Amino acid sequence: MRYEVRKTSYILATETAAMSQTQHPLPTDGELEILQILWEKGPVTVRQVNEAMNLLRPVGYTTTLKLLQIMDSKGLVSRDSSQKIHVYAAALPPDQTRKALLDRFLETTFQGAAGEMVLQLLGGHRTTEDELSRIRKMLDHQDNQNA
Amino acid sequence: MRYEVRKTSYILATETAAMSQTQHPLPTDGELEILQILWEKGPVTVRQVNEAMNLLRPVGYTTTLKLLQIMDSKGLVSRDSSQKIHVYAAALPPDQTRKALLDRFLETTFQGAAGEMVLQLLGGHRTTEDELSRIRKMLDHQDNQNA
DNA sequence: CTTAAAATACGAAATCATTCGTAGATGCGT
DNA sequence: ACGCATCTACGAATGATTTCGTATTTTAAG
Numbered sequence: 577m578r579y580e581v582r583k584t585s586y587i588l589a590t591e592t593a594a595m596s597q598t599q600h601p602l603p604t605d606g607e608l609e610i611l612q613i614l615w616e617k618g619p620v621t622v623r624q625v626n627e628a629m630n631l632l633r634p635v636g637y638t639t640t641l642k643l644l645q646i647m648d649s650k651g652l653v654s655r656d657s658s659q660k661i662h663v664y665a666a667a668l669p670p671d672q673t674r675k676a677l678l679d680r681f682l683e684t685t686f687q688g689a690a691g692e693m694v695l696q697l698l699g700g701h702r703t704t705e706d707e708l709s710r711i712r713k714m715l716d717h718q719d720n721q722n723a
Numbered sequence: 724m725r726y727e728v729r730k731t732s733y734i735l736a737t738e739t740a741a742m743s744q745t746q747h748p749l750p751t752d753g754e755l756e757i758l759q760i761l762w763e764k765g766p767v768t769v770r771q772v773n774e775a776m777n778l779l780r781p782v783g784y785t786t787t788l789k790l791l792q793i794m795d796s797k798g799l800v801s802r803d804s805s806q807k808i809h810v811y812a813a814a815l816p817p818d819q820t821r822k823a824l825l826d827r828f829l830e831t832t833f834q835g836a837a838g839e840m841v842l843q844l845l846g847g848h849r850t851t852e853d854e855l856s857r858i859r860k861m862l863d864h865q866d867n868q869n870a
Numbered sequence: 871c872t873t874a875a876a877a878t879a880c881g882a883a884a885t886c887a888t889t890c891g892t893a894g895a896t897g898c899g900t
Numbered sequence: 901a902c903g904c905a906t907c908t909a910c911g912a913a914t915g916a917t918t919t920c921g922t923a924t925t926t927t928a929a930g
Binding site: 768808 | 906907908909910
C-alpha cells in the first residue's frame with residue numbers, strides 16, 4: 577500500500593537539511609523571532625533585543641535574556657561577554673537558516689512537492705514585476721541545469 | 724552594521740491566513756501528519772490511520788485515537804459515529820490547509836517576502852521540466868494581473 | 871566605600887502538544 | 901448468555917518551549 581500525494585511533482589534535493597545545518601539545530605519559533613531581530617539589527621544587547629520584541633508584543637526582559645542564553649548554548653547565536661553588557665549576534669546568515677526551515681516545512685507540509693508549494697504561493701500573492709523577472713531568471717537557470 | 728534581508732521584494736497578500744481559515748485553527752505538526760494520511764486515503768477508521776502512522780514510526784493506537792478526537796473537537800476532521808467503528812475524514816481540502824500553513828510560515832520565516840522564499844527554494848532544488856513550465860504559466864498569469 | 875541601577879544566571883512555573891494507561895462499552899462467535 | 905477481541909473515552913504523564921521571579925554580580929556615581 578502506497579501513499580501517493582505527489583502528482584506531477586518530482587523533486588530531488590541537492591543537499592539535505594541536515595547537511596546545510598551542520599552543527600546547528602533548527603531554531604524554535606521563539607528563537608526565530610529573535611534571530612529576525614538580530615539579522616536586521618546586527619550585534620545588539622539583550623535590552624535592544626527586548627525593546628525590539630516589545631514593539632511587537634509584551635515580553636519580559638528576563639524572558640528575552642533566557643532565550644538568548646539558550647540560543648547561545650545551542651550555538652544559534654554568538655555572544656561577546658568581554659564587557660559586562662553582553663552583545664549577541666546571529667551565528668548563521670539568514671539565508672542558510674531560512675533555507676533549512678524551508679526544507680523542513682516543504683517536507684512536512686507539502687511532502688516535498690516544491691512545485692505545488694510555489695503554485696500555492698503565487699496563487700494567493702500579488703508579486704512585483706521585478707520579483708517575477710528574478711524568479712524567471714532562476715527558472716531559466718534551473719532549465720540549463722536540467723538540460 | 725546591517726543585514727539586509729528584503730531587497731527588491733515587496734509583496735501584498737490578497738487574503739489573510741485568518742480569512743482563508745474561517746472557523747478552523749491551524750493544525751499542529753502531529754495533526755498535520757494525520758491530515759496527510761486522511762487526504763491520501765479518504766475516510767478511514769482509527770485503526771487504518773494508526774497503521775499508516777506505524778509505517779513511518781511507532782505510535783500507540785490510543786495515541787492516534789486521542790489525536791483524532793482532539794482534531795474532531797477542533798473541527799479539523801469530521802467523524803461518522805453512526806456505527807460502532809467511527810470513520811474520520813479531513814474537514815478541509817489539502818490546498819486550503821496547506822495554503823494557510825504556508826501563509827504563516829512565509830510570515831514568520833521570511834517576513835512575508837514571497838519572492839525571497841521562492842528563490843531560496845529553487846536555489847536548492849532540482850525541478851522537473853513539467854513543474855517549471857507550470858510555474859512559468861503561473862508567473863505569466865501574475866503578469867497579466869499586474870498589468 | 872557604599873549604594874543604586876542595571877545586568878546576568880538560573881530554577882521553576884506555566885503553557886502547549888504528544889503519548890499512553892486504564893476503564894468501560896460494544897459486538898461477535900460459540 | 902458468556903467471554904474475548906476491539907473499540908471509544910478520558911485523565912494524566914511526559915516532553916518541549918516559553919515565561920517569569922528571585923538571587924547574584926557588576927558598574928558607575930556620590
